[in-house]
Amino acid sequence: MLRITCPYCGVRDQAEFRCGGPSHIARPSFEVSDRVWTDYLFNRDNPKGIHYERWLHEFGCGRWFNLARDTVTHQVHAVYRMGESKPTLDGGAS
Numbered sequence: 001m002l003r004i005t006c007p008y009c010g011v012r013d014q015a016e017f018r019c020g021g022p023s024h025i026a027r028p029s030f031e032v033s034d035r036v037w038t039d040y041l042f043n044r045d046n047p048k049g050i051h052y053e054r055w056l057h058e059f060g061c062g063r064w065f066n067l068a069r070d071t072v073t074h075q076v077h078a079v080y081r082m083g084e085s086k087p088t089l090d091g092g093a094s
């Protein structure tokens with residue numbers, strides 16, 4: 001089981017959290033093509049290595065935050081609040 005550090009509550013078991021998918025996904029403007037909209041809505045990267053994700057502390061403070069996790073080892077490399085810049089990590093995908 002992962003131990004995740006909520007930026008508001010501290011270290012907790014993974015069972016208290018829910019993953020909300022990749023973070024830092026930019027919504028395109030309405031003037032883009034159907035292909036761009038389809039890509040935005042349905043296609044996501046599946047990197048081997050560092051992956052930036054949104055997590056909800058569902059059974060804790062109820063707040064969302066971002067997390068950088070290695071998809072191979074599940075090691076958490078960074079936890080940061082919504083609105084903060086994405087940290088630069090070695091071996092990371094964007």
Ligand SMILES: [Zn+2]
Nearest residue numbers: 006009057061
């Ligand atoms: Zn929390």
